[in-house]
Amino acid sequence: MSFDLAALRAQFPILSQVVNGNPLHYLDNGASAQTPLAVLDAVRTYETTGRANVVRGVHMLAERATEAYEGARAEVAAFLGVVPSEIIFTGGCTAAINLVAYSYGSLLKPGDRILLSTLEHHSNIVPWQLLRSRSGIEIDALPVTDEGRIDLSALPRMLTPRTKLVSLVHVSNVTGASLDVKTVVAAARSVGAKIMLDGAQRAPHGPLDLPSLDIDFYVFAGHKVFGPNGVGVLWARPELLEAMPPFHGGGSMIGRVTFAETTWAPPPRRFEAGTPPIGQAIGLGAACKWMRGLDWMAVHAHEMALTQRAMDGLQGIAGTRILGPSSLQDRYPVVSFALEGVHTHDVAQVLDSFGVAVRAGHHCAQPLMDHFDLAGTTRVSIAPYNDNGDIDAMLAGVEHAAKILR
Amino acid sequence: MSEQLYQERIVALAKAKTGAGKLAAPTKSARRDNPLCGDRVTIDVALDATGKIKDIAHQVRGCLLCEASASALASVAVGRDAAGIAALRHEADRALGREEGEAGEPFSAFTPVRQHKSRQDCVLLPFEALKDALS
Numbered sequence: 390m391s392f393d394l395a396a397l398r399a400q401f402p403i404l405s406q407v408v409n410g411n412p413l414h415y416l417d418n419g420a421s422a423q424t425p426l427a428v429l430d431a432v433r434t435y436e437t438t439g440r441a442n443v444v445r446g447v448h449m450l451a452e453r454a455t456e457a458y459e460g461a462r463a464e465v466a467a468f469l470g471v472v473p474s475e476i477i478f479t480g481g482c483t484a485a486i487n488l489v490a491y492s493y494g495s496l497l498k499p500g501d502r503i504l505l506s507t508l509e510h511h512s513n514i515v516p517w518q519l520l521r522s523r524s525g526i527e528i529d530a531l532p533v534t535d536e537g538r539i540d541l542s543a544l545p546r547m548l549t550p551r552t553k554l555v556s557l558v559h560v561s562n563v564t565g566a567s568l569d570v571k572t573v574v575a576a577a578r579s580v581g582a583k584i585m586l587d588g589a590q591r592a593p594h595g596p597l598d599l600p601s602l603d604i605d606f607y608v609f610a611g612h613k614v615f616g617p618n619g620v621g622v623l624w625a626r627p628e629l630l631e632a633m634p635p636f637h638g639g640g641s642m643i644g645r646v647t648f649a650e651t652t653w654a655p656p657p658r659r660f661e662a663g664t665p666p667i668g669q670a671i672g673l674g675a676a677c678k679w680m681r682g683l684d685w686m687a688v689h690a691h692e693m694a695l696t697q698r699a700m701d702g703l704q705g706i707a708g709t710r711i712l713g714p715s716s717l718q719d720r721y722p723v724v725s726f727a728l729e730g731v732h733t734h735d736v737a738q739v740l741d742s743f744g745v746a747v748r749a750g751h752h753c754a755q756p757l758m759d760h761f762d763l764a765g766t767t768r769v770s771i772a773p774y775n776d777n778g779d780i781d782a783m784l785a786g787v788e789h790a791a792k793i794l795r
Numbered sequence: 796m797s798e799q800l801y802q803e804r805i806v807a808l809a810k811a812k813t814g815a816g817k818l819a820a821p822t823k824s825a826r827r828d829n830p831l832c833g834d835r836v837t838i839d840v841a842l843d844a845t846g847k848i849k850d851i852a853h854q855v856r857g858c859l860l861c862e863a864s865a866s867a868l869a870s871v872a873v874g875r876d877a878a879g880i881a882a883l884r885h886e887a888d889r890a891l892g893r894e895e896g897e898a899g900e901p902f903s904a905f906t907p908v909r910q911h912k913s914r915q916d917c918v919l920l921p922f923e924a925l926k927d928a929l930s
């Protein structure tokens with residue numbers, strides 16, 4: 390392993406906490422990851438030396454704030470392999486999807502179709518339903534395979550000439566399955582549809598090269614990539630951003646305002662009305678920079694070794710059923726499971742008494758839960774700072790839950 | 796802390812499954828969902844002419860706390876009307892520390908849930924469903 394796990398862990402002060410008398414074993418990274426000193430320091434520097442509004446001021450602090458904010462945009466762009474003017478700071482991943490659904494959505498006509506999947510997070514379903522009730526578009530959903538992947542064999546059947554956008558989860562927050570983007574892009578392009586990926590669960594696992602994916606929109610959340618909450622990112626092709634009307638109106642997004650008519654600022658400012666989450670964006674920039682400093686070959690190998698350890702251990706406990714791909718192929722370090730005869734919240738509660746933090750429930754993916762006829766699952770989601778001790782504590786907790794609760 | 800949450804009494808109540816199932820001919824039924832966790836309780840009641848519960852059954856798709864609560868409720872619901880059930884709700888609220896005073900049986904079993912605010916709705920969901928069924 391060419392990265393120093395102890396040194397990495399030391400960058401996350403929260404990990405040295407004691408919870409219910411046990412060391413903290415934080416395995417709920419898919420919900421929110423922890424944040425390193427580099428991010429906390431960047432936010433603190435802004436708050437203590439450059440706190441001011443951006444864009445509008447001419448004084449020293451405003452200059453510093455604007456420089457740090459635009460610097461953060463450049464860091465995010467570098468993380469995604471794109472240029473800064475294509476990066477829009479939003480309030481989160483959900484906010485970014487809503488922006489696209491509202492703004493790009495307003496360019497669609499009644500009868501146009503959007504293709505989603507049964508694997509989607511509610512945040513990539515509900516904004517499209519809102520658009521449907523506003524403007525009469527239609528929604529289709531690709532099915533999932535038994536392994537918990539989007540069933541791409543259904544693409545030819547479900548894509549139509551009226552399909553304008555295919556919006557899919559890049560990595561599932563429930564099954565960890567990662568999307569075969571190439572196949573989706575080829576199929577979508579054949580009917581002229583645009584492609585959006587929900588990268589909420591992919592972005593925490595290393596830098597991306599969006600141009601090589603040949604997609605149109607990408608979204609993710611700051612708090613899942615070791616940054617602050619209250620901030621997220623939309624990347625879109627410049628020609629699309631140029632064609633899209635604003636989502637929110639207000640300060641900073643205008644060209645010129647009169648009561649008769651207002652013109653829009655060019656992107657990205659057109660989509661950043663009002664005072665943005667400045668400190669959060671700066672923290673997110675620092676998080677992207679921090680991530681780019683990691684050796685992701687080594688980190689990925691580490692994360693996947695932990696995933697294997699978790700899957701092997703769970704399979705050794707009678708009555709567990711893992712929801713998701715059984716191999717590590719095209720998969721990220723998220724492991725969801727059901728424990729027969731024990732409700733997922735009870736599993737999570739027992740794990741809490743072992744100092745282990747996991748997520749239990751439907752994971753904002755009710756269509757998927759309905760498909761597998763489950764009320765919910767317990768989800769272990771792994772970050773670079775996790776270690777064997779975290780996985781072993783989780784396994785001990787699950788075994789204990791199985792013993793006392795059924 | 797959570798270790799004590801699953802005390803034997805709660806586990807025993809849940810495993811007893813008192814009143815689990817459906818009634819063949821309910822006078823009324825009601826279903827309640829907890830949108831946060833997806834838990835669901837359906838309660839059937841058979842009522843006499845004065846509105847008193849003659850028979851009760853519940854289906855729980857939920858956690859152990861929810862099952863234990865439904866079971867506890869079913870064990871003492873027969874013979875009570877809406878006001879009588881409302882009185883039981885106060886027992887549960889006392890057990891959860893939401894009201895002053897000692898909780899009566901069998902609801903005192905839920906006192907360990909006091910420290911777990913996020914789980915209290917699990918205990919209360921069957922009460923909500925039963926209230927709906929009686930209204």
Ligand SMILES: Cc1ncc(COP(=O)(O)O)c(C=O)c1O
Pocket residue numbers: 419420481482483484510512513558560561562587589590610621753
């Ligand atoms: C796949 C996926 N998409 C979208 C979201 C929404 O992210 P946020 O709640 O940060 O806006 C999440 C977060 O749970 C997610 O896992």
